[in-house]
Amino acid sequence: MTNAGITCNHLNHLLLYGLLSVAFPLQGQDLLHQDTIRIKEVVINSRQIDSEFPGFRKTSIDPGLHAKLNSFSLAELLSVNSHSYIKSYGPGGLATASLRGTGASHTGVSWNGINIGNPMPGQTDFSLITAGLIDEVRISMGGASLDIGHGGIGGIINLETKPVWDRQTSVTINPSAGSFGNISVLTGLVAGNHSFTSVTKTHYSYGANNYPYLNTVIAPEPVRETRTNSRFLRKDLMQEFYLKRKRDVYSARFWYNSADRNLPGSILIQSGAAGEKQIDESLRGMLSFDSERDIGTGSITGAWVFNRLDYYNPRASIESMNTSNSFIIKGEFETKVIQGTSLKMMLNEELNVINSNNYKTSATGSILSLTLIAGRKAGSRLGTTLLVRETMDNKKLLIPDFSAGIEFRLFPTEEHFIRSGFSRTSKIPSMNDRYWYPGGNRNLKNEYAYMFDLGYRTNQKPAQSLRITSEAGLFRNIIRDMIQWRPGEFSYWTADNLNRVNTSGFESSVSLVYSQNTTGVKINAGYTYTRAVPAGSRTETQTANQLMYVPVNQANGSVMAEYRMFYCVWMANYTGRRYITVDNSGYLPGYALNSIILGARIHLRDNQFDAAFRIGNVFNSSYESIAYHPQPGRSYNLSLLYKFNKIRK
């Protein structure tokens, strides 16, 4: 054991840390998250650098918070426990995520590594993704996204759903109801044995969303108004089958999602008067084969992603009908060349077919990429990675993307690491940028960025019942050929590679876990400082002005405490000032939001009952994420969970 670079004492600590980090967050109310986490079998040869992609930053949403916010959208979950900035039109309304000061279209979204972003706008509406359907949310910041498959300049949010190889039957039902006519029901059914698992999840939510707000802009005196035309209805059905044969796993996954939403509009416009409405529908199907052999591991996935987005504006006589079909094939193979050194090859082909009454004809686009990754984890102190990717956009070969990263353990027996990474990544123009009629530009080049990462992280256990992990890092992105729509010579706008933007900043997070007998406390805190400035373009001079809707300061924190059957969660997030004009003369003031969850959980043999009461926006803060789109004040929500879980011997 000692020769392997790890002592029994250390191993015990590591196991304890692992257990604590996994077990504590699972306390309290959980729907489809398993009581027991099954992790891949690993053989510990030495205490190597444990980073998935040395040199770069990958984080996960805290599973404990994730479980507590099961019935909420991913947008709400990300806003309380990530470094992403969520720009939202209100509950149920369009919500986009931006990472490290980049645009919404620079944040990719994948489901088990397969791109599920809508290829038309090139961005994802996070209000349409229900947190409870996802087992784990992994965020790859900046250059860390390159190993996912398609990469994103800001990063990629990967939604993971995983099999459970137990002979178990689990039934879960989780209804909840709250203020402003909001109700939701989540259900789950897991059945299987050691070689076959079926997981079924459904979700239904409806919100009248008729919350009051103070309109201070429509008349000389403030007017108390109620949000109208803001109803939403969302439905999901996710079905997954997993079959294990020796060292092979076959999986079939399907995810149907639909949303029918009214769009309330700006309060400067008479609320709801336009009668805007949007219908979204998506169907994602995925077949995968994973195999583990002596020579290495490999997988092949075929996926079909259908998206429908219909927008109606009766006042403006607009009926915008859009459908996209994406066909994706992804293959991966990884092998160990020598001890501590691995090589991975990834081939990804994505074919998008668009039918839209906003395009002159139907449009297709093909993106083929080949990625080679070499990783070396030498001894217990050094981890390095080198990645090169060549992309063919339709029939045009692009300048290759790359990344190089290094991670180093500062002291042989301590968990202090420094990391540094440099990368180039690019983003293919969206189909709307290329084919929207009028104004789409087929000659657009890809946007690209050079990105630099420097960070430090530590994982310590100052006392038997206490564990602290923290991370701090700096980043800098130099983004070029950013696509912007500009006025053309006629009465319409056209897309062009105009913008140049530099972003830089600081990210830090701290997590503290305390567990003693029947008492447990977990504290998370995170802070992000972001500067995003124009670097000069044909239409914009280089200035020190912060880009619009990029907050300089962002922070979030949460405290989860549990005593016997009772638990309490406090969540807070702060979003700083966001400028709403290019010259920074106008801005939205910063705001802090606080939420509390109080709950109790009872286990009776195979049955679990959990009741939770949530107060959102406790201090009734008045705030806007987007100018003149008021967000709700204080709200209440009651959630009940029943779970039957039987594991057969």
Add this chain to the structure above:
Amino acid sequence: MKRLHLVLLTSLVALSCERIPQNPLITDPEESFITGDGVFILNEGNFTWGNGTISYYSYDSSKIYNDVFFRINERPLGDVPNSMVIHNEFAYIVVNNSGKIEVVRKNSLESVKGITGLISPRNIAVIDNSKAYVTSLFSDSLIVLDLKKNSVSGYINLRRSSESIVISGKKAFVANWYGGDEVLVINTDLDEVIDSIKVGREPESMVIDKNYTLWVLCNGGWARDYYAELVGINTQTFEIIKKYVFTSILDSPSNLSLNGSGDTLYYLEKGVRRMYINEQELPSDVFIKQRGYLAYKLGINPVNGDIFITNAVDYRQNGFVYIFNSRGDSLKAFRTGIIPGSMCFKVQPGSDIE
């Protein structure tokens, strides 16, 4: 190690403290600037962003004052102010995507009343002291306003959208711009449509010259499937008496304007074009060239003939207004709000600016 964590936690708290926001609105003490002669410039702002503002260029001080509505009323004007007209002591600001008309005092811009609930109002024409018509982009009716009560008194069903409007005697001429090719004639006593005149594709702007000829500029539509046209119509007989077709399918003229004496037309087409009303062909030369920008809107001072051109730059940052004299000589340039659009002249004949 505990110290290290303490430092990290402390830095988190310290760095998340933001300076207390200062009020970005500094009230200009020089509030009398609006009383003299000048020009209101309506900065449209971005559609749905609610950042429309008004700038005022004062001839007295030769300065521009931005965001004047907010300064005086301490609230935003609204979403996409599109047009403005002055009548007696009041000014009427049509705020398109807010669906309202702000009634303000013309010499202070102090809000008197908001007329709300209008569907996409665009342009306003005062008929007399008690009545005005408002065109609408997304409804099929013309809105009738009661100027005594500052309220909607009725609608005239046009069965089509409306844009530009001009008045001649007891007749109002209303252009069906959006996808249309007609000018409707309305009897202002009866509030009824009495005739329609077929013109070119998408009649965008109109003026009536000193000979009572109605000039209609049809821009040909954005899809460039039709040639643009400039059409002259007899306002008594409604006959087309002049018609000039632009030579290139790519020509997309806009902003037809008239000088104060009613004998010279101006419009934008790759710069400012000038045409005397009795000329027999379209001007081939550019009167005022665009120098590295795209002219967005055009206004002619009815008293001294000054030519105002706005530049929306990239439609995101604050724009510019350029002022030229009637000979086309550059006089001044000022920074405005975002997307400076149409202009409303508050000038008195016989004043110093002549």
